[in-house]
Amino acid sequence: MKIFQRTFLLFVLISFLILLFSSFCFAQQRKLEIIYPAVPGVQTPMTTKTALPDYLRYVFTFTIIISGLVAFGAMVYGGILYLTSTGDPAKISDAKDQVTASFLGLIIILSSFLILNTINPQLVLPAKPPLEPATGGIKIYANSNDCGETPTTGKPEDINEFLINQSYPALYATKDSTVILDWGTDGTYKISSIRFLSNPQDLTIEFYSGNDYLGSIKKYDETNYQKNDCQPYAVAQPKSVKLDSHPPGVYLYATENCTGNKYGEDYVIYQSSSATLQEFDNKTQSIKFRYDSKGETKFAAILHEKENYMGEAVLYDQEQGDVNCQSVSDTLSV
Template sequence: MKKNCFKKTNLSLLLFVLFLAPAVSWASLELTYPSAPDAGIPTLTANSTLGQTIKYFISWAIIIGAVIVFGSLIAAGLQYLSSTGNPAQMRQATSRILNSFLGLLILLGSYLALHTINPQLTIMEVKRTAVPQSVVVAYSKEAQGPPRTVSDAKEKEPFIKRLMTGSKNLLNKWSKNLKFKITKRGSIEEINFADFELDSFSFLEDETGKKPPLKIILYPFEDFQTSKTIGSQKYTYPAKEITPESTSVLHEDIFFRREDLVGTTVLDENGNNYRIEKNDVPTSPKGILTPPLSIRIIGNGPGVYLYEKTYNGTTPVLQNEVYFYRSYEDFRTRTVDDDIDFNDKITEIEIKNEASDYLAVLYEDPRYEGEFRLFFQNKSRMVGTTSQEIGNVKATAIGSSKYTALIKDSNGDTVIDEFGKVKEPSSLFLAQLADDPSVCQEVRLCTGPEYSGDCLVYLPAGKDIDWKEEKENVGLATTTIPFYQAQNIPDSQKVHYKNEKSDGTFEIIERDADFNDNIYSLQIKGQCLVALFDKKIHPNRNQCPAQRDQCWAGGSGPGKNSELFDLSDPDLNPNNITSCKPIKGIGFWTEHSCASSIAVFPYRRDISSGEGSGATRGF
């Protein structure tokens, strides 16, 4: 027995040494280790850290161990089935099955222990596959035309600059010093940037002939700025945009004609200082032709675009732009590319649907908290049994495919409409609306926890409740689901409840119910997004947003305690919608529900940020 135990110990030690040997020697060897496809296990290299090495071998050990246990279970099961009439074989098979399950428990225990110590040791995530080649390039005149494909770009390699690889955004600043080359004094057309050789930009086609869903934004100044103040004079030049659909992009299309260079000292072709005077600046067209000093490449596909715009008189000037294809819980943590702080600066939203129908919700605070406003495209939608034009994101012009909505107007005032209010957005929730409203089957608002007390039951048009399935003594009042538009929750309402008799039958009895600021549980059946607002919608909302005080009761907005839900919540008490404090008691504020109006949106799915969302506490 001791000898057998000694052999097992030696075997375990040998396996342990063989397992860790590569981990000890990896740093000094140029080996190619296997990787698990789409499992988040990186291939080891000579530059891998000790933590990456440990994660690599632990991950493979768990995978291989699971395969061995699974194979052992199958073999033991077959042995058990084939050992009928042979008790010894059956006992051996039973022992193997038990040992296999024991091994499975050990694997599970190891995983949980490692995850408790450091979750990063066990996380295996499916990652996006990056595009393997550059998809946007800048080229010089020597390239003799824009490269169109990857192979074409390789042939013109000496004359191009690769700007983007895979799905990474680019922040590319040109020279920080304005260095001009003057070949002929008095002829301003000859003044150019000495070290700027690039002529234009090109989007490379893939093997199917398609260009990437991207666009280039060019800025006249560094750090993505469109304005510059010199003394008391402010100079503003709108950013320029280039898309794959641009028919032709010439040298002049990517340059800016600037008037702010008067008084600037530049270098001539001999390296001598030269001061630009007012009479050096052309008047027609006006300004000195200069290249962009900062450039951004962003997505141009379906999703949500948020803009920061300022106004030069009545003319909007694009300052910054950011593209979202999923929810984002905190703009403060997102610095687009390198150093753009977009938090609290958004003035306009654009929704690009294509095959989708997006619902974008902008929140005042991070982590989907605070007052919010819902945005979705204005189009014909089914409301009850009729079709209506509903939505606040509208086409910029007749026949235009661009749908936008203002968050702040040209005066800098926050826009309020019947879909809410957001002054300085800090987080975004994004979902896809369903074409068929019937995916949302039922919504209940109840005055007690666990869907007790009295309930408002919102149903699709033409449907009713089945009393046989209802609980006794729970009052119910039915109404049609308020799709897309806010509807006030009644202060009081007649409800009916089921009273069971001793003979097994039941009767329906009527009573009065109070729903005013008295909602404490929410039940959702089907795919419904439910917005609960802590203010009532104004009866004259058809005059909103032209008259801001005609949108919501009190004239300000839907209220900071408003929330959005996608799952049932049997107890709303921990939520913002039940944390209103309008009444001061003896030395303290009393908290109660303030759900005053409701809007429901049928949706296909949310486009998650992957950072978690408290579904029953709103997003």
């Protein structure tokens, strides 16, 4: 009987360990089984690859918010109970106790935040901020080779202009038989000049001969335009235009020479620390830094071999104006 019990316990233990480690092995590939509510100031966990510090930050912030709401509600309830208990000493005493307990609860919640902030500020810091998009874009002109100063033909009122601050898969479009966009190859208005409103380090513009960004015609980047430049447009009329913004931050590339224009596949951008690279894990081959035109923010990156800032680490930085690509160390897999 004892042998049977030992065998059974050993079987249960081995089965538990197998299930436990298999869960860990496949956790990186699975989405979460539940959808977490969005919490202000922290990143909502989306996959099982979310790092433990991010989970703790989310849970702590969520708990603080819910506890604060409960304590506030209890205090309001105690106040209402006090106002409606006139002439009843017992109820008045209970109401005072309710308000006092709620007030003490708020103090405890605030104290827990301050204590944890003292022990480990990373757990209560806000999540990494959203990427700051490049602003501006371009303005295209029809019937003017100098960006609206003089008309090519006719009168000044014959000049047409259009601000492009986002990508357009079609420059000619209709809705319910009504033309809502009338530019380019198929449109009434033909591009004759372009005013560049953004810094070239922040924005790349590319025109295409087909809809949905097919067949590149002309590309504008930091090599061929400056902010506020006006350039005549002398190539084939486009059917679509793509704006690729480059906000300030640390750029990690899956290639060795910092090439590729598909965000999330060819490169990712970080503007603050992250304990995991999630879907970009073990893909980084090169790194590049971009700064805003004012140079108000300085970036440096410490790339770690493992998640949660563990394993071998290498420091990378770059001065303002240096646009060179840096190769990530062959000994470091990030």
